Amino acid sequence: MLENALDARARTLLRTLIESYIQDGQPVGSRTLARTSGLNVSPATIRNVMADLEELGLVHSPHTSAGRIPTAAGYRLFVDALLEIRAPNREQIDAIEARFNPGATTQDLLDTAGSVLSSVTRLAGMVRLPRNRQVALTQIEFLRLGDRRVLAILVIDGKEVQNRVLELERDYAPAELQNMANYLNAHLAGQSLHMVRGQLLAEMRSVRRDLDAMMLAAIDLGERAVGEDDPDDVLVAGETQLLEYDELADIHRLRQLLEAFHEKREILSILDQCIRADRIQIFIGRESGLEWFEHCSVVTSPYSVDGEIVGVLGVIGPTRMSYDRVIPIVDITARLLGAALNSRNEPPKTR
Amino acid sequence: MLENALDARARTLLRTLIESYIQDGQPVGSRTLARTSGLNVSPATIRNVMADLEELGLVHSPHTSAGRIPTAAGYRLFVDALLEIRAPNREQIDAIEARFNPGATTQDLLDTAGSVLSSVTRLAGMVRLPRNRQVALTQIEFLRLGDRRVLAILVIDGKEVQNRVLELERDYAPAELQNMANYLNAHLAGQSLHMVRGQLLAEMRSVRRDLDAMMLAAIDLGERAVGEDDPDDVLVAGETQLLEYDELADIHRLRQLLEAFHEKREILSILDQCIRADRIQIFIGRESGLEWFEHCSVVTSPYSVDGEIVGVLGVIGPTRMSYDRVIPIVDITARLLGAALNSRNEPPKTR
DNA sequence: GTCAGCGCTTTTTGTTATCGAGTGCCAATT
DNA sequence: AATTGGCACTCGATAACAAAAAGCGCTGAC
Structure with missing residues (x-):
């Protein structure tokens, strides 16, 4: 491992260098490092160490005689092994x-999370919308819109409403639809969506012969209403914060970045890479696989409801961000969002 | 009037000056003006005219010995009296x-309008969402969510669905709700939302005594479901186009601008000023009343469905935009959007 | 291994000179 | 009275140059 090639002194130096660079964004020279590192060594010695670090690809000079700045690999080592995370203070x-x-809707909570992330970290915040599996189905109704077109209305958590228009193979009379809804409500209300789904599938297999045609159709309809997952989406907040960082000042990159936030596709792909991890995850520079991410880093954390991970949130900003400040914020925001979503789910359970 | 103080030559010069400045963004000197204006006069003469124009506040020099650039007043005169709008060409x-x-949903059409505006003009496009008064109510249903909370579902144009959660004074049983829905559907289906509203109000007044309590409640519910207008909103597209213009390069102004697009409040206030006008409207610089609009202009046009104005759309960009190109585009986009919305409305009518 | 010192490189900053575009004014011309 | 050519002047932009500053690598001494 890389970090084994470094003695304690080299680590200290790399750490102070990166901290210093993060703070004021300028190449750090041996002199300043000698003063701020706390080590009692001369600049010359530091220069030697620097040469080693450069050889290892952890730092580099923008030109012959400037100080050193961290490379992506340097940041990587930093966040993996060197970073001392500032304990998040209580009042924060x-x-x-x-x-x-606590009383807000899911949507509001997600918005809040996004705006917390962006305002507290002064970076762009992202929240991957949760898959709708954990929420409880309160009620389902069908409404005939026209020939073969039926509107399914799902009421969730007794509060939120989702519509889905279903295109069907045959026409249904309003009374038929009413019956189906009654059947489904009687059997499924109060369960979480993914349980509903599982139950529908199981029922369809096990009792296929015993159910009359109406019930089959009802299950089919219900399955389709629940089945089509919401279009995957992500919420972005505070992207204009990024304008303030001059390392991202290149107009064209900047525009590409802002457009990525609009498109959301690439943001989504990044976040989806993180949903598997169960802890904070950090992408530095192009680690995310996108070339235009050159000078950006991403810090994400999954958040969970009732023990199960339902989404990811995080921030995106210049590589040169205060990881020690940002990481705990992302962490606690994820926890608090999870908790808030969770507490919203409690009441229906205890019913 | 200002324009009366100008003879034909001065006008020609102002026009060519502004056209030239719009094209390449640099102060225009007397020499170039002499060459490009088509007038057969010497630079010295032009300098005299320029001095006059400067006195009138139509142009000004950024510094002693630069060419002239138009002031806001200059642009104003230009668009009001001097501009020759390029006839929009057929293929465009x-x-x-x-x-x-033609088959798209309202939302899709509005999105399209926004993206057309921004991509064709290379500016930021805005579309004020239409008030929902012109669309026909196909069906209305009520769903009891819980104690005193009822979900009203409006199906519109046989296609689109809107939900509104109503908080009520008393509880209603599902059967009651069903009855009310039946009553309303029988009486109101197929009418436009604002007619429904009017009819409800009238009915409430005229036959108050004759209706039993259920009907009254039904009308009340319906009124409230229809009454609460959708939250006013505006759609913004292609705001990142604005990054390309270097006269807007000031990071802070730029951020303010982009944030305004997010907030939408101020954009809304601008567009609402335009909804009263029945033709193309242009705001130059701070004419819109917002100081940070210094270097921006807005071109808007209302669009109408079935003869009635239902919304406004437009673009926003640097003051130095090609008005002759932008104006017709905004114009025809408004017409085409109106037409598209209109044709979508035809079928239900002929039912 | 550490470090002071020296020479070298490169950026930054400041100064000055020069160029060119463009104005304003005036006197001459039409 | 309007137009024009001429001229001096102003100001920004560009380049050229010098000096300063920051910092490195290297070397030789401890």
């Missing part, structure tokens, strides 16, 4: 927690 | 028309 947590209004 | 119209898919 409280301040964030206060912004999650 | 066709190209735009082709992008409006």
